């Protein structure tokens with residue numbers, strides 16, 4: 001019976017340590033290219049290259065660009 005408890009504890013530690021290691025690995029890579037800009041309408045952050053630009057302002061979608069005109 002005691003061996004089952006030891007196996008259970010071992011599995012628990014394995015799962016906990018595994019999830020901790022995985023969490024450390026999900027740190028965003030610094031190599032993401034492109035500058036982040038903020039949609040003037042909804043404050044959503046988007047990549048500059050994907051944003052719609054109107055003068056000095058950026059928008060996440062055509063709808064938000066149109067609604068702020």
Ligand SMILES: [Zn+2]
Nearest residue numbers: 039042060064
């Ligand atoms: Zn928006």
